[in-house]
Amino acid sequence: MTPSTQISTEQLAALEAELLNTSGDVPLHNRFRSLFTLKSLKNDEAVEIIAKGFADESALLKHELAYCLGQIKKTSALPVLEQVLRDEKEDPMVRHEAAEAMGAISSTSAIPVLKKYVDDPERCVRETCEIALAKIEWDNSEEGKKHLEEQARAEDQVYTSIDPAPPTSGLLSGKPAPEVVSEASIADLQAKLLDTKLPLFERYRAMFALRNIGTPRAVDALASGFTDDSDLFKHEIAFVFGQLLSTHSVPALLKVLQDGTESDMVRHEAAEALGGIATPEVLPYLKEWMQRDDSPRVVRESCQIALDMYEYENSNQFQYADGLDKSKSVEVGA
Ligand SMILES: [Fe+2]
Ligand SMILES: [Fe+2]
Numbered sequence: 001m002t003p004s005t006q007i008s009t010e011q012l013a014a015l016e017a018e019l020l021n022t023s024g025d026v027p028l029h030n031r032f033r034s035l036f037t038l039k040s041l042k043n044d045e046a047v048e049i050i051a052k053g054f055a056d057e058s059a060l061l062k063h064e065l066a067y068c069l070g071q072i073k074k075t076s077a078l079p080v081l082e083q084v085l086r087d088e089k090e091d092p093m094v095r096h097e098a099a100e101a102m103g104a105i106s107s108t109s110a111i112p113v114l115k116k117y118v119d120d121p122e123r124c125v126r127e128t129c130e131i132a133l134a135k136i137e138w139d140n141s142e143e144g145k146k147h148l149e150e151q152a153r154a155e156d157q158v159y160t161s162i163d164p165a166p167p168t169s170g171l172l173s174g175k176p177a178p179e180v181v182s183e184a185s186i187a188d189l190q191a192k193l194l195d196t197k198l199p200l201f202e203r204y205r206a207m208f209a210l211r212n213i214g215t216p217r218a219v220d221a222l223a224s225g226f227t228d229d230s231d232l233f234k235h236e237i238a239f240v241f242g243q244l245l246s247t248h249s250v251p252a253l254l255k256v257l258q259d260g261t262e263s264d265m266v267r268h269e270a271a272e273a274l275g276g277i278a279t280p281e282v283l284p285y286l287k288e289w290m291q292r293d294d295s296p297r298v299v300r301e302s303c304q305i306a307l308d309m310y311e312y313e314n315s316n317q318f319q320y321a322d323g324l325d326k327s328k329s330v331e332v333g334a
Helices: 009-019 028-041 044-055 059-072 075-086 092-105 108-119 123-139 142-153 183-194 200-213 216-227 231-244 247-258 264-277 280-291 297-313
Strands: none
Touching (some): 009 028, 009 044, 028 297, 044 059, 044 075, 059 075, 059 092, 075 108, 092 108, 092 264, 108 123, 123 142, 123 231, 183 200, 183 216, 200 231, 216 247, 231 247, 247 264, 247 280, 264 280
16 A cells, blocks of 8 residues: 555544454454554554554554654654653653654654653653654754655665664665675774764664665674663664564574563564564564563564564565555564
8 A cells, every 4th residue: 555545434444443443352463454554554644543542551552653653754643742752651662662753753843842851760761862852953954854855766765664863974875785885884883883982873873874784794783782781772773683684683683582681672672573584493482472471561462463474474465464565564663
């Protein structure tokens, strides 16, 4: 379903009913599929429906709602995102995603509220606000404006998501040819990625540059970031692996998923990345962590979604979520 596709009022009502689980028996993965279909519409009606979902109790679902609102990039989503960020009783993962979505929408009108929560007691919330503020500033810089224009013109973009930060300058567009990416430049990006003295926004830029390079060496450099002490930073590395879909990242992702001392947010993102990579070796792990008694809810539910993605990747279904093409399925999670 392309943004220009017309959708009937009945179809929209059916998507809303499924997303909001009005019948009470819609499996979570079907609710996710409806959400992705709504996201692909990229219009204000979809925003309005998605906004109603925040009354749900699944943090996983709610954080995905916020992510999708950011990716739709409509300012009509700002009031509900602000409400979610301001709700200090809300799950920090959901509040983080609301702040990140504000950065994705990149309206200067979101600056005051992001500034207010840059000192939030929850580390992942304050770090996200810091990055979102830097992103809005960068988007409004000369380099940022030029980059956005180039992106709008580019027809062969490998990654179509709106990222929390642009790749490092010089590696801004597309996928660099492997021969032009030297070991020295990967090592340099890795050094930036791991340098805790740098602002998170700069470290994220190195992360997305390494994603665009995408070679096994770049994957190793990214995986070295799992030793960081910021859950936000680590969950973003797992997210990037979910976009890269490199089998080379599987051992690092499995390690994260199985680590009971790791934060739920990081483990959840590792599960979804593994569901996207979908090689036979990952299946038993996803099944195990979907069922284990000691598996946190957000990890269990992520494994459920990941297994649905796995089935999709291994089926002959042409489309995922009624119109989402295969490349969209790797955008799950944030
Ligand atoms: Fe996230
Ligand atoms: Fe996520």
